Amino acid sequence: MTAPRILTLYSSGRTTHSASRELADRLSQALAGDADAIVTRDLVANPLPFVDEAFVDAAFTPPSTRTEAQIEALRVSTEVMNELMGVDHVVIATPMYNYSIPAALKAWIDLVARANETFRYVFDDGDPYVxxxxxxxxxxxxxxxxxxxxxxxxxxATGYLKYVLGFMGMTDVRFIDAAGWREFDDARKDGLREELKALAASA
Known part of the structure; x- marks a missing residue:
């Protein structure tokens, strides 16, 4: 049986003492087991570009007619999109900032959500759908x-993430609820850490 491949994304502004990073690492390692099959991308330490006019023009140009400049405008997007397509599990470490997601994570979503690549519009005799x-x-x-x-x-945050990931076909979205983590006592924190192992084992 082939070992699962995991993509771990970090989006917390904290690079040390980050609850989301710690818990995501524990979950990713539990999912991977003994296999060295984890790809990590730190969206804060190595931020992705925001969508701009060159990206939009290139993304809506058919691949067969893209210029070298357009291919370059999509280079980072294609890289992160290929990372996503090549794994079995995606572990997203994200705090909630101002009741929503960090800009770093939104930038990743904007780069991987590409028409005819990660989603497509379908037009048939009924209403069009995605x-x-x-x-x-x-x-x-x-x-x-x-x-x-x-x-x-x-x-x-959670409703948006579930919707936009499902829009791209990722309908199995599972949330690890650590609301109020910093107020947890040690026993409660250890309990959640152990729960992550059980969740990974049942995946």
Missing amino acids: EGLVKNKTVWIVMPTGGTALGSEIDY
Whole structure:
């Protein structure tokens, strides 16, 4: 049996003492087991470019007619998109900033969401619809917050992530709820750490 391949994304502004990074690492390692099959991308230490006019023009040009300049405009996007397509599990370490996701993670989403690459519009005899093209992946979202309850009326992060990932075909999205992590006592933190191992074992 082939070992699962894992892509771990970090988006916390904290590079040390980060709950989301710690928990994501534990989950990724549990998913990988003894295999050296984890690809990591630190979206804060190595930020991705934002979408600009050159990107939009290139993305909406058919691949067969793209110029060298357009191919270069999509180079980083193609790199992160290929990373995504090449794994079985995606582990996203993200805090909740101002009730939503960090800009670093939004930049990654904007680069991997490409028409006719990770999703396509389908027009048939009925109403047009979108088909996601990123199949057979499990996405784990590790989300500590300063106390905002996941799923509450002021949580604008989890609903968006579930929708936009599903839009690209990633419908198996699982949240690791660490709301209020910094207020957890040691026993509760250790309990969540052990829970991650159990979740990975059952994946």
